[in-house]
Amino acid sequence: MHLPQAFRFTGVHCGIRPDGDRRDLALVVSDRPARAAGVFTQNRVCAAPVQVCRQRLPREDARGIVICSGNANACTGERGLADARRMTEIAAKSLGCKAEQMLVCSTGVIGRFLPMDKVEPGITDAVAHLGEGPAHLDKAAHAILTTDTRVKISSRTLLLDGRDVSITGFAKGAAMIGPNMATLLAFVLTDASVTKDDLARLAPVAAERSFNSMSVEGHTSTNDSLIFLANGAGPTLRGESLAAFDEAAIAVCADLARAIAADAEGASHLITIEVEGTRTEVEARRIAKAIAESALVKTAFFGADPNWGRIVSAAGYAGVEFEERQLSLWLGDFLLYEHGTPLPFDAAAVSAFMQQNRELTVRLVFMLGKARCTFHTCDLTYDYVRLNAEYTT
Amino acid sequence: MHLPQAFRFTGVHCGIRPDGDRRDLALVVSDRPARAAGVFTQNRVCAAPVQVCRQRLPREDARGIVICSGNANACTGERGLADARRMTEIAAKSLGCKAEQMLVCSTGVIGRFLPMDKVEPGITDAVAHLGEGPAHLDKAAHAILTTDTRVKISSRTLLLDGRDVSITGFAKGAAMIGPNMATLLAFVLTDASVTKDDLARLAPVAAERSFNSMSVEGHTSTNDSLIFLANGAGPTLRGESLAAFDEAAIAVCADLARAIAADAEGASHLITIEVEGTRTEVEARRIAKAIAESALVKTAFFGADPNWGRIVSAAGYAGVEFEERQLSLWLGDFLLYEHGTPLPFDAAAVSAFMQQNRELTVRLVFMLGKARCTFHTCDLTYDYVRLNAEYTT
Numbered sequence: 001m002h003l004p005q006a007f008r009f010t011g012v013h014c015g016i017r018p019d020g021d022r023r024d025l026a027l028v029v030s031d032r033p034a035r036a037a038g039v040f041t042q043n044r045v046c047a048a049p050v051q052v053c054r055q056r057l058p059r060e061d062a063r064g065i066v067i068c069s070g071n072a073n074a075c076t077g078e079r080g081l082a083d084a085r086r087m088t089e090i091a092a093k094s095l096g097c098k099a100e101q102m103l104v105c106s107t108g109v110i111g112r113f114l115p116m117d118k119v120e121p122g123i124t125d126a127v128a129h130l131g132e133g134p135a136h137l138d139k140a141a142h143a144i145l146t147t148d149t150r151v152k153i154s155s156r157t158l159l160l161d162g163r164d165v166s167i168t169g170f171a172k173g174a175a176m177i178g179p180n181m182a183t184l185l186a187f188v189l190t191d192a193s194v195t196k197d198d199l200a201r202l203a204p205v206a207a208e209r210s211f212n213s214m215s216v217e218g219h220t221s222t223n224d225s226l227i228f229l230a231n232g233a234g235p236t237l238r239g240e241s242l243a244a245f246d247e248a249a250i251a252v253c254a255d256l257a258r259a260i261a262a263d264a265e266g267a268s269h270l271i272t273i274e275v276e277g278t279r280t281e282v283e284a285r286r287i288a289k290a291i292a293e294s295a296l297v298k299t300a301f302f303g304a305d306p307n308w309g310r311i312v313s314a315a316g317y318a319g320v321e322f323e324e325r326q327l328s329l330w331l332g333d334f335l336l337y338e339h340g341t342p343l344p345f346d347a348a349a350v351s352a353f354m355q356q357n358r359e360l361t362v363r364l365v366f367m368l369g370k371a372r373c374t375f376h377t378c379d380l381t382y383d384y385v386r387l388n389a390e391y392t393t
Numbered sequence: 394m395h396l397p398q399a400f401r402f403t404g405v406h407c408g409i410r411p412d413g414d415r416r417d418l419a420l421v422v423s424d425r426p427a428r429a430a431g432v433f434t435q436n437r438v439c440a441a442p443v444q445v446c447r448q449r450l451p452r453e454d455a456r457g458i459v460i461c462s463g464n465a466n467a468c469t470g471e472r473g474l475a476d477a478r479r480m481t482e483i484a485a486k487s488l489g490c491k492a493e494q495m496l497v498c499s500t501g502v503i504g505r506f507l508p509m510d511k512v513e514p515g516i517t518d519a520v521a522h523l524g525e526g527p528a529h530l531d532k533a534a535h536a537i538l539t540t541d542t543r544v545k546i547s548s549r550t551l552l553l554d555g556r557d558v559s560i561t562g563f564a565k566g567a568a569m570i571g572p573n574m575a576t577l578l579a580f581v582l583t584d585a586s587v588t589k590d591d592l593a594r595l596a597p598v599a600a601e602r603s604f605n606s607m608s609v610e611g612h613t614s615t616n617d618s619l620i621f622l623a624n625g626a627g628p629t630l631r632g633e634s635l636a637a638f639d640e641a642a643i644a645v646c647a648d649l650a651r652a653i654a655a656d657a658e659g660a661s662h663l664i665t666i667e668v669e670g671t672r673t674e675v676e677a678r679r680i681a682k683a684i685a686e687s688a689l690v691k692t693a694f695f696g697a698d699p700n701w702g703r704i705v706s707a708a709g710y711a712g713v714e715f716e717e718r719q720l721s722l723w724l725g726d727f728l729l730y731e732h733g734t735p736l737p738f739d740a741a742a743v744s745a746f747m748q749q750n751r752e753l754t755v756r757l758v759f760m761l762g763k764a765r766c767t768f769h770t771c772d773l774t775y776d777y778v779r780l781n782a783e784y785t786t
Contacts, residue, residue, distance in 0.1 A: 042710070043706060043709040043710045044708075044709040044710070044711075044713070044714065044715060044716075045705055045706050045708065045709030045717055046709070072702070074702065074706070075702055075705050075706075075717065075730065075733070075735060076734075076735065077717070077718075077733050077734040077735075109700075109702065110700075110702020110703065110705070110706060111701060111702035111705070111729075111730065111735045112735065113735075219687045219688065219689045219690075219703070219706070219707060219710075220706070220709070220710035221706065222702075222706045222709065294612050295612065295688065295773070295777070295781070296612045296781055297612075299777070299778050299781035299782045300781065300782065302778065302782045303781070303782025303783055305782065305783070307502075307503075308504060309465070309467065309468055309502065309503020309504035309615075310503065310612070312438055312468050312503070312504070313436060313438050313467070313468075313503060313612070313613070313614065313615045314612060315437075315438065316436040316437040316438030316439070316613070316615065317435070317436045317437070317612075317613035318437075320437070321437065322437060323437075324438055324468065324470070325470075337468065337504065340468070340470050341469075341470040342468060342469065342470075342504045342505065342506075380688070380778060381778065382775050382778055382779075384688070384692070384778075385692050385695065385773060385774065385775055385777075385778055386775075388688070388689055388692035388693065388696070389692045389693065389695045389696025389698065390696050390698070
């Protein structure tokens with residue numbers, strides 16, 4: 001894996017969580033000033049670090065991001081806002097830059113004040129442990145996790161305008177994940193030379209095609225943040241090179257989004273929903289989202305139950321006009337519903353297919369137009385209930 | 394319990410379900426022509442019996458409703474529509490009225506054709522077993538159940554214009570329940586003399602204040618039907634008497650809605666959400682619905698976990714503009730969040746309170762206006778997952 005140049009990383013343990021010695025504080029630093037842009041949760045209740053980042057982005061001279069896990073610093077009022085700013089001040093002081101050049105993110109329990117007596121020395125410790133290369137990136141990627149079971153990292157390298165450019169993203173997220181957001185936390189770093197305006201244009205497009213095209217349970221988080229840092233020197237990318245860069249950056253985001261859906265809390269199936277033949281992409285996404293967020297659809301997948309009526313009925317309340325005869329439905333290669341009429345099928349065979357495949361695709365084909373979308377979700381399992389019934393107490 | 398006059402009921406076993414000898418076919422008959430109105434699912438995919446009822450309502454001369462459980466007769470195309478009409482023809486023939494005077498409902502699995510070889514003799518059998526009184530009503534109320542664990546019946550008697558008037562409702566519903574609908578199936582019968590126009594006006598109002606103010610998992614069914622039958626003779630109700638009737642009918646619907654939320658699949662808590670101080674009732678309901686349908690909120694209640702941040706964050710993505718400092722939150726008598734700031738609380742004590750009480754109330758008080766709403770939901774439990782993972786196969 002080629003990582004972008006002049007970025008350093010680390011993840012350390014500072015003790016935000018009461019238990020164990022997990023890494024819970026990550027730091028990403030660009031050794032050169034980086035253009036930066038981001039997209040953030042659309043929740044009216046947004047965490048203190050989100051408010052701080054919104055004020056500071058987009059900008060030309062970002063130096064890095066400090067991230068803590070185990071505490072969301074959300075619903076924490078003025079004190080939470082002061083704590084988030086303080087995190088950037090401590091990092092900036094150790095790095096020799098201005099606080100405004102640093103960004104900040106948090107993820108974890110909502111409604112608790114940060115233990116700043118642990119976070120402050122943790123940040124100083126993190127600065128001392130920064131380093132280049134995959135091992136250090138891995139530490140940062142671990143330090144942002146909460147109930148995730150694995151790190152999510154994706155990387156692409158392209159030859160653009162005669163030189164190698166790398167784009168590396170990492171992310172976390174396992175629940176409280178619904179579209180209308182950027183995702184819990186995702187960071188995309190590149191040594192390409194891209195203007196802040198181009199990054200600011202790219203960020204929402206990339207979010208729409210990746211993190212906004214998946215859902216665990218549709219609960220939009222207070223902390224969703226997707227941040228791009230581009231620290232490339234030399235002439236800025238334009239025209240076809242910029243388009244190639246955009247495409248690669250979107251692919252990195254899509255990789256991370258898919259990884260999040262696959263590692264969703266308690267999930268035993270990654271479900272890909274393909275909606276085709278709608279009038280617009282917005283319609284396709286609305287239908288996919290209704291299906292992805294239906295507890296009845298998700299429990300049926302968990303039970304390897306080809307109960308396709310639940311899928312069709314979820315499509316029916318998505319707010320998109322259609323007639324049943326304009327819809328056909330496939331589960332994997334099995335055509336179960338054709339132009340509004342159920343087809344006979346071997347329920348035991350389809351159920352066995354569902355049981356044997358961790359990754360399943362549902363395809364809904366309408367006859368309304370030529371738009372389409374791909375959407376990811378997961379099933380709803382005993383483990384999802386267990387993990388979320390036991391989360392704080 | 395005073396039942397309205399000149400109504401007869403029954404519930405019989407005809408064998409729609411492959412297993413057991415449960416009652417699965419109900420019949421309600423008014424011995425006099427009854428004014429009738431209804432509200433039905435807003436799902437684009439709606440069941441054949443819903444389509445038949447929509448064509449026939451409102452009307453002046455309804456004679457009854459035939460209802461089968463175990464099969465929804467939804468997503469069944471032209472054949473399903475012919476089967477639904479055939480059900481009313483068989484009933485009408487035995488009762489000596491026209492098919493158009495009969496209404497029809499179904500509930501159960503989607504996407505399977507009705508076993509008409511069992512349903513047809515079942516209807517004839519039901520006509521032979523009709524009777525008055527609570528024991529016969531109880532049979533009908535049992536015959537419409539699917540995964541419900543108990544019947545839902547509510548009754549009110551009022552003295553209006555010098556004579557006793559009774560309103561009796563019965564309903565079923567345990568999952569695939571989301572607002573934007575009438576509920577799975579609910580029937581409200583009265584011997585009041587009410588015009589069909591007044592019934593047609595009342596039906597959506599009653600639905601809004603009862604069945605549309607609750608949610609199990611937000612999945613709008615294909616079969617939701619709320620039907621009113623009023624067979625009263627004599628001068629029709631007007632003015633204050635009509636208003637008193639409306640109020641009692643809405644109360645009957647609200648009783649049934651609350652009973653459905655309390656008996657939701659696998660539920661271990663009935664959760665009442667009170668939202669106060671919004672600009673409009675629509676805003677209050679939108680916030681309540683977002684909270685009621687959040688899997689994270691519902692699993693926290695199952696775990697007796699006072700994780701109030703999930704409740705506040707769900708309010709935040711409901712699409713209503715507010716600032717955090719305009720919001721305070723109570724769980725039972727515990728004030729946990731006041732004007733945007735978390736209050737210290739004894740988590741173990743609140744958790745014990747949640748564990749010991751099957752019925753819990755969450756109260757969100759905004760400072761935006763004077764509107765309010767009451768909304769019902771339930772928790773998300775292992776049993777919900779088990780029941781829905783195992784439903785058809």
